[in-house]
Amino acid sequence: MANEMEKLYAERLGRYQATIALESTDRMPVASGSNYFAEIYSGNTNQETIYDPEKWLQAEKTFIRDFPEVDVLRDNRVWAPLYDAVALKTYRLPGRELLPTNQVQFVEAEYMLANEYDLLIANPEQFILERFIPRVLGAAAHNGSPAANMAFLKGGMAHVMMSQIMRNRSQTLEQACGMPQPMTGAFLAPFDALSDAMRGLKGVLLDIYRQPDNVLAACDVLVDEMVSFALSTADPLRRYPIFVPTHKPTFLSPKQFDKFYWPSFKKTLQIIIDAGYKVRAYLEGDWGAHWHHLLELPKGTILCDIDVQGDIFKAKEAIGHHQCLAGGMPDSLLILGNAQEVRERVKLLCNTVGQGGGFIINGGCNIPYNTKPENYRAMLDAIVEFGVYDLSIKPVPRPAPPQLLNPQDLKKVVTPWESKLAELGGVLGDESLIRRPWELLENLGHTWIWQWIM
Amino acid sequence: MKEKLLAAMADLDEQTTLALVKELLQNGYTPLDIVEICRQGVELVGKSYSEGDYFLADLVMSEEIFKGVMQILEPLIPLDVQQSGVPIVMGTIEGDIHDLGKNIAIYLLRSHGFRVLDLGVDVSPAQFVESVNACGAPILGISVLLSFCVGTVKKVVDLFQEVGLRDKVKIIVGGYPVDEQVKEYTGVDYYTRDVAQALAICRLILNDQRPHN
CATH class of the missing domain: 1.10.1240.10 (Methionine synthase domain)
Incomplete structure (x- = not known):
């Protein structure tokens, strides 16, 4: 059994990795990033997904049993008790303020004021700790209060517990089900980091008119923070791409995108690629005016999820020869269509954009919650039928991508060891024995304080 | 000047x-x-x-x-001048709290002389029906971002039918997940993913309703 699962895992991972790298493989992988349908297929509510890790794992096992053609299944959504511990304001959660069957929803507000750019640019960590966190974490509203101290304490513990839960699930899916992850770890484009939870969409759009230089400078300083966050949350074995959902490009003109969004995003992506990782990018909304930029990054390094508003055929023509694409299945077809229509769509995609590989059939960056099970089944059957490339190829995992940069050097801390050492006035024993865990905990803390912009 | x-x-x-x-x-x-x-x-x-x-x-x-x-x-x-204009009722569907697209559409409509009654987000089918009934709006705009909530848009249309008001109002659904298939399923009159098009549809509806000479 163990050997069989190892074999299955290697085959699935190899198929997925080859597709991302635009290399030949046996068939098109079934490899959605966010498979919302999988979470509730077996009857779980959305509340159970985020509050009861055991129930979620059971749901995934049931899903894998019924849909064994699936090649990757996502394990890393939030464990909601972490959000409760700190009273995070940016999400409404199923079972808490939403019905248990509703989905997690982001609530945008201005947690950074228009006149605070100088603070953010001069010292991002200080800004996050002193201005942003007291506003975005309800429990930490008053620095130094018992409630705030408890929020930090419980929040820190909950974060470690959540990491453990996700790691366990990932290992269980690998060992018991032979199932790899579509991605591990995450980050945001600097412009999105600034505009999602800090300035808000409206705030940042006004800022690009009223204080464009500040927006640019802020995006610049956020590059290193996002790189650190990505590498600190990524798969240490570098098997899986790191996830980046992009949120604002669809609202920007090409001129605005080129000036405000792309330069810092490109820099972030390039560093992550140089550190030996690939990236799975959700190109949310319509990226038609912007996606040609992805040709500027090394071939086969970014898996691009094309949303339903984007045209998959145009995307294939523009960038499909250089980066792997996912998409092409309208959400409405999965939700409202019938099995025959789904089958026809898959056939069309396999015979056009799927030709030559480097393509994954997916909904608009996800498989919707209310997908009809018979439609999902039809999609898989059709992929297996029409998405075959060369069955003589036996997919095996690829070696991890080359590293030009050491990820350890790119992980950030709040208080560098040198400052601590100066404070101690030197140490008498082996410095590295003290330094390594110091930096490890500092980096965990750094990741903790930045997670609230996600 | x-x-x-x-x-x-x-x-x-x-x-x-x-x-x-x-x-x-x-x-x-x-x-x-x-x-x-x-x-x-x-x-x-x-x-x-x-x-x-x-x-x-x-x-x-x-x-x-x-x-x-x-x-x-x-x-x-x-x-009294501020409150003139054709009334339109708008809101984001129940279960969904996204409001950017709705707000931009409302802005465009208001700046083109429509009197828009904004019901906000997470609006129930009953609230839509009550509001249209109260102000006699000939147009209802429903905004939806989550594909999960498309079924509730159908409930709004069904409720209008049930209370006998369906032929009094044209219903437009707007937002990320809408297309021809969603229009057919929900039974709305129009769909759009584009705020400028929403404005054009409202004008079209009103022109159709005006008596022709």
Whole structure:
């Protein structure tokens, strides 16, 4: 059994990795990033997904049993008790303020004021700790209060517990089900980091008119923070791409995108690629005016999820020869269509954009919650039928991508060891024995304080 | 100076627009005249958006500038004038709390003379029906971002049918997950993913309803 699962895992991972790298493989992988349908297929509510890790794992096992053609299944959504511990304001959660069957929803507000750019640019960590966190974490509203101290304490513990839960699930899916992850770890484009939870969409759009230089400078300083966050949350074995959902490009003109969004995003992506990782990018909304930029990054390094508003055929023509694409299945077809229509769509995609590989059939960056099970089944059957490339190829995992940069050097801390050492006035024993865990905990803390912009 | 204001509004030049509004007031233009010039500026912005020269970011800036203009002018405009215009009821569907697309559409509609009653987000089918019934709006706009909530849009349409008001109102659904299939499934009259198109649809509906000579 163990050997069989190892074999299955290697085959699935190899198929997925080859597709991302635009290399030949046996068939098109079934490899959605966010498979919302999988979470509730077996009857779980959305509340159970985020509050009861055991129930979620059971749901995934049931899903894998019924849909064994699936090649990757996502394990890393939030464990909601972490959000409760700190009273995070940016999400409404199923079972808490939403019905248990509703989905997690982001609530945008201005947690950074228009006149605070100088603070953010001069010292991002200080800004996050002193201005942003007291506003975005309800429990930490008053620095130094018992409630705030408890929020930090419980929040820190909950974060470690959540990491453990996700790691366990990932290992269980690998060992018991032979199932790899579509991605591990995450980050945001600097412009999105600034505009999602800090300035808000409206705030940042006004800022690009009223204080464009500040927006640019802020995006610049956020590059290193996002790189650190990505590498600190990524798969240490570098098997899986790191996830980046992009949120604002669809609202920007090409001129605005080129000036405000792309330069810092490109820099972030390039560093992550140089550190030996690939990236799975959700190109949310319509990226038609912007996606040609992805040709500027090394071939086969970014898996691009094309949303339903984007045209998959145009995307294939523009960038499909250089980066792997996912998409092409309208959400409405999965939700409202019938099995025959789904089958026809898959056939069309396999015979056009799927030709030559480097393509994954997916909904608009996800498989919707209310997908009809018979439609999902039809999609898989059709992929297996029409998405075959060369069955003589036996997919095996690829070696991890080359590293030009050491990820350890790119992980950030709040208080560098040198400052601590100066404070101690030197140490008498082996410095590295003290330094390594110091930096490890500092980096965990750094990741903790930045997670609230996600 | 009128032309300058029109150009400043269309070019999204906030400081010049606000300065010119004040200058025109001092030179004896009525607040309504000035609103009309700015409204024409917004029309040009909408046109640029439809033609792909402006993007959503530009509409948001335009809304902000127009808001600034109205802050200066609104106190000077009689209340009865403010409340004229064809009523349209709008809201985001139950279960969904996204409001950006809805707000931008409302802004465009208001700046084109419609009187929009904004029900906010997470609006139940019953609230939509009650509101349309109360104000007699000939148009209802339902905004939806989550594909999960498409089924609730159908419930709104069904409820209108049930209470016998379906033929009194044209229903437009707008947002990320909508397409022809969603239109057919929900039974709405129109769908759009584009705020400028939403405006065009509202105008089309009203033109169709006006008696023809």
